[in-house]
Amino acid sequence: MENVLSIQGLEKSFKDKQVLKGISFEVKKGEIMAILGPNGAGKSTTIRNIMGIMYPDEGKVIFHNHTDIPRHKIGYLPEERGLYKNVKVMDMLLYLADLKDYPKEKAKERIMYYLDKFDLNGKENTNLEELSKGMNQKVQFISSILHEPELLILDEPFSGLDPVSQDVFKDEIRNLANKGTAILLSSHQMNLVEEICDRLFMMQEGQKIIYGSLDEVKTEYANFKCTIRGKNKLDDLKAISEVQRVEQSEDVSVLYLEKDVVPIQWFKTLPDHLNIHELTMDRISLHEIFVDIASGKINQEAGELHA
Numbered sequence: 227m228e229n230v231l232s233i234q235g236l237e238k239s240f241k242d243k244q245v246l247k248g249i250s251f252e253v254k255k256g257e258i259m260a261i262l263g264p265n266g267a268g269k270s271t272t273i274r275n276i277m278g279i280m281y282p283d284e285g286k287v288i289f290h291n292h293t294d295i296p297r298h299k300i301g302y303l304p305e306e307r308g309l310y311k312n313v314k315v316m317d318m319l320l321y322l323a324d325l326k327d328y329p330k331e332k333a334k335e336r337i338m339y340y341l342d343k344f345d346l347n348g349k350e351n352t353n354l355e356e357l358s359k360g361m362n363q364k365v366q367f368i369s370s371i372l373h374e375p376e377l378l379i380l381d382e383p384f385s386g387l388d389p390v391s392q393d394v395f396k397d398e399i400r401n402l403a404n405k406g407t408a409i410l411l412s413s414h415q416m417n418l419v420e421e422i423c424d425r426l427f428m429m430q431e432g433q434k435i436i437y438g439s440l441d442e443v444k445t446e447y448a449n450f451k452c453t454i455r456g457k458n459k460l461d462d463l464k465a466i467s468e469v470q471r472v473e474q475s476e477d478v479s480v481l482y483l484e485k486d487v488v489p490i491q492w493f494k495t496l497p498d499h500l501n502i503h504e505l506t507m508d509r510i511s512l513h514e515i516f517v518d519i520a521s522g523k524i525n526q527e528a529g530e531l532h533a
């Protein structure tokens with residue numbers, strides 16, 4: 227798939243502190259790319275450099291093959307929330323669509339469609355200050371997609387949303403990608419990222435830690451874990467081959483396995499006397515990989531997968 231956005235060697239310092247140390251990645255047409263990392267890793271700074279809110283000291287931001295970014299082809303949900311206060315929802319959205327040169331009648335139709343979709347029907351003449359925080363966020367999200375952008379950049383789109391609204395956002399983001407929009411999003415909600423992203427770029431202290439597709443990242447970093455329900459002695463479980471560590475609470479034991487375990491062969495090594503009411507085998511989650519990175523168990527040498 228063609229690259230819509232290409233970031234090449236971004237570097238940025240604030241005074242004497244370098245917060246981006248050569249960031250490079252691509253966002254392709256029709257994909258959802260997640261930019262992840264602990265607090266202060268440099269995600270928002272990367273996004274702000276893409277958006278031209280600030281300029282990099284080194285490196286390039288390329289949209290298709292051009293370095294001048296056509297703002298009307300980009301949709302942006304900033305980390306900072308809040309639109310104007312004493313303005314009606316419809317007026318605000320039409321104003322923002324007009325700034326992007328989007329036709330008024332088409333904008334009106336899309337506004338009504340999305341207000342309905344986001345459970346905000348009847349709110350078009352309500353002042354923004356009368357809306358709840360989550361409702362305001364929905365309006366801001368609508369403003370970022372109203373003009374049918376080719377590239378959509380969402381900084382923490384799920385923060386502050388209830389689970390139902392998170393699902394609505396998630397579905398819409400997936401819909402937009404299916405229709406060809408290139409999407410770059412940052413989020414700390416690993417479960418949601420795991421559900422929707424195609425590829426991810428994990429960074430720490432301004433540097434790349436992992437870059438690849440979700441499948442590649444999981445295969446490379448997410449070892450298997452085996453969960454057994456049944457009463458068993460901790461020492462018996464620890465003695466099983468290729469078990470790194472065991473977590474036990476009451477009758478449930480989780481056996482974290484070494485890398486490259488082949489499940490079907492490993493099952494054959496289980497002792498006959500184990501008490502098994504239920505057994506599941508799956509890989510550790512993106513959340514657990516993230517925690518391993520933040521705590522230094524996965525370091526920068528890990529490098530790039532087949533991005």
Ligand SMILES: Nc1ncnc2c1ncn2[C@@H]1O[C@H](COP(=O)(O)OP(=O)(O)OP(=O)(O)O)[C@@H](O)[C@H]1O
Pocket residue numbers: 240245263264265266267268269270271272
């Ligand atoms: N305008 C600024 N002036 C000085 N330092 C800044 C500025 N903006 C960001 N920083 C610093 O740059 C680093 C990266 O910040 P950034 O907001 O990009 O991180 P982040 O990954 O988005 O974090 P979070 O997950 O907490 O939102 C931090 O150390 C932050 O203090």
